[in-house]
Amino acid sequence: KQEVTQIPAALSVPEGENLVLNCSFTDSAIYNLQWFRQDPGKGLTSLLLIQSSQREQTSGRLNASLDKSSGRSTLYIAASQPGDSATYLCAVAASNDYKLSFGAGTTVTVRA
Amino acid sequence: DVKVTQSSRYLVKRTGEKVFLECVQDMDHENMFWYRQDPGLGLRLIYFSYDVKMKEKGDIPEGYSVSREKKERFSLILESASTNQTSMYLCASSLFAGAYNEQFFGPGTRLTVL
Numbered sequence: 001k002q003e004v005t006q007i008p009a010a011l012s013v014p015e016g017e018n019l020v021l022n023c024s025f026t027d028s029a030i031y032n033l034q035w036f037r038q039d040p041g042k043g044l045t046s047l048l049l050i051q052s053s054q055r056e057q058t059s060g061r062l063n064a065s066l067d068k069s070s071g072r073s074t075l076y077i078a079a080s081q082p083g084d085s086a087t088y089l090c091a092v093a094a095s096n097d098y099k100l101s102f103g104a105g106t107t108v109t110v111r112a
Numbered sequence: 113d114v115k116v117t118q119s120s121r122y123l124v125k126r127t128g129e130k131v132f133l134e135c136v137q138d139m140d141h142e143n144m145f146w147y148r149q150d151p152g153l154g155l156r157l158i159y160f161s162y163d164v165k166m167k168e169k170g171d172i173p174e175g176y177s178v179s180r181e182k183k184e185r186f187s188l189i190l191e192s193a194s195t196n197q198t199s200m201y202l203c204a205s206s207l208f209a210g211a212y213n214e215q216f217f218g219p220g221t222r223l224t225v226l
Contacts, residue, residue, distance in 0.1 A: 034214060043116075043202055044217040089155075091215075099170070100215060102155040 002027045004092055006103035014111050019077040021106050023090035028068050031093040035064055035075050038087045038105070047088075048075070052095075080110045115139070116218035118203055124224045131190040133221050135203030144186035145204040145215065146170075146178065155202065161186055193225045 003026040036044040056065045061078040091100040119134035145160040157170030159178040179187040203218040
């Protein structure tokens with residue numbers, strides 16, 4: 001069974017600092033990996049999707065890398081802003097079914 | 113933009129009531145999903161559907177059923193609500209049947225069962 005871990009569970013940084021969020025998974029036979037943002041009491045917003053054949057994906061200040069062989073993905077957020085405060089979840093799709101396995105998330109606070 | 117909507121943001125029901133949660137997507141997606149999210153347990157898949165009238169159990173289907181009569185609509189049914197079904201319920205959809213694609217989520221329904 002795929003296990004997805006996100007460390008740390010919470011992170012607090014001053015505005016302007018770069019954020020580094022980690023995601024690890026136990027089974028490297030994945031189809032793709034998706035990063036989401038969740039604001040308190042709200043649904044999930046898709047940030048980036050990395051296919052298993054890709055090494056990284058970028059969108060604006062966000063960059064996500066994928067190292068399938070070591071079972072790791074990292075989400076980088078450059079020059080953090082208070083509006084980046086949210087919980088960030090990673091989810092892995094297995095190669096042989098529809099299911100996403102989610103990590104528990106990292107809650108980020110960016111201090112003004 | 114993909115839009116996934118859920119019928120209620122907040123819902124309060126009594127134990128034993130039959131509860132319907134509705135989800136609608138407007139992008140002709142094949143796959144639709146129902147998750148619940150609980151503190152400390154993360155998101156868990158309840159049911160998913162890969163076509164009209166087709167459904168498969170997820171990881172925690174007990175106490176739930178689903179209905180997909182039209183492609184754009186996926187309903188989650190709690191036949192007899194219980195207090196341990198108090199949770200945040202999230203619906204999602206993705207494009208292709210037979211292959212995984214990016215999942216898009218609705219805003220969630222916070223259900224409280226008293």
